[in-house]
Amino acid sequence: MPSRGDELAESGQKAVPKRPSCWMGGAARICFCPTVQAAQNPYPRGVNTLILGATGGIGQSLAHRLAGLVSRLWLSGRNGQILAGLARDLGAQAVPAELGHELEVQALAAEVGPLDLLIYAAGAVSKSSLRELSGADLERLTTANLGGLSLALKYATFNPNARVVVLGVYPDLITVPGLSAYVATKLGAEGLTNVARKEFRREGVRFCLVRLPAVATMLWAPLAGAPKTALHPDDAATRILEGVLAEPMPDVLEVRSA
């Protein structure tokens, strides 16, 4: 899985990886070297990675790209069956959890141990005018888009220089009739991330908010399908990782449509 230009040697038209680049020296302890293997130690010095929302469209694409690249990959989601299959295919660890249940998130955080990379790719959407918005829908979106992130940050432990990646939006693109609960909870998560960045600075944890355009995932099912300009989830995942694995990681990564 290629990262930014400093890990690629441009060779003609095709980028091929340079020798594996391990960023183990100095303050940067994170290593994205594909040759690093999980050691006996359950929490090896390396890239201990957790994807929350790993069974979603972008989450699965991220998992495929990170498998083999990081020393330990934990995949979490609500659908245990899909999750188990994905983890088996990728040699990853499945850790099902309901992001609305505090004890489950707490147990998950304890199980995965100190993280080097946490990607919050969970999310939910509903299309409903404010006149018709059900309390259940608002609660569901609040949990998936905002409350789960809050709980994850409450219980996650991090190695120094860890990175937290939150998948976000372009507010103007989604401020349309019918998406009030989605807009509210996604912008809430953005605000929470901005506070988290300040609170976790002392722990050496850095945060990246990724602004995503439309991505062709099942999230669009209740919206009558993704627009034609939507990014393929694989392309979105590639661009996300190019950005968030860069050094230094940007506070905000803007991914644009093709």
Next chain:
Amino acid sequence: MPSRGDELAESGQKAVPKRPSCWMGGAARICFCPTVQAAQNPYPRGVNTLILGATGGIGQSLAHRLAGLVSRLWLSGRNGQILAGLARDLGAQAVPAELGHELEVQALAAEVGPLDLLIYAAGAVSKSSLRELSGADLERLTTANLGGLSLALKYATFNPNARVVVLGVYPDLITVPGLSAYVATKLGAEGLTNVARKEFRREGVRFCLVRLPAVATMLWAPLAGAPKTALHPDDAATRILEGVLAEPMPDVLEVRSA
């Protein structure tokens, strides 16, 4: 209660009201004339006004300024005793409601009837790092700052050209450690308001998001008191009403510290 310059005749150093200005002509049916009295009709043609969060610091100041200015003033809050006293003092109607209870909000909306002016002044704050944020606190702030607004807009009915006023924040001012839940829910409400503006356009309802600096209210109690530069709630209320009763009402009203 003086409004903007077009309702004031500057006379020397002191502004004195011109003759009452009724904006009853043309498309504008709202009347801010102080001489209009509530008629026998429970929903008189005039300014049927509801303040949600009327027992808070800004809510009470808004209530004092609107009393006698609007034809009918409904005050809602959770503390029935304070609410009843305030309503009695001001000749207003007390309609206690718990903004987290959908049926109570629905009943409230039915009781107050079609509104010309709805002010969402409810709000809650807590100071807690993400590491210590309780689920109960996040839920309380979500209800007060976001969920209650969503429910109010679900059930409120409006006269043409009605105005909805949402008290908001300057995001940069509040993005500080300990305020993650406050930031998330206030920014969520801002996002919701921006969608509501589009959804309610067909009903002729306009929305104003008021950005407020620190205001010296009890909301600051858990934050060890308001800063010295905080606005007095009376000053905040005056500036809010000057802005939101103007024609045309701005989409965003920025109130600055003194």
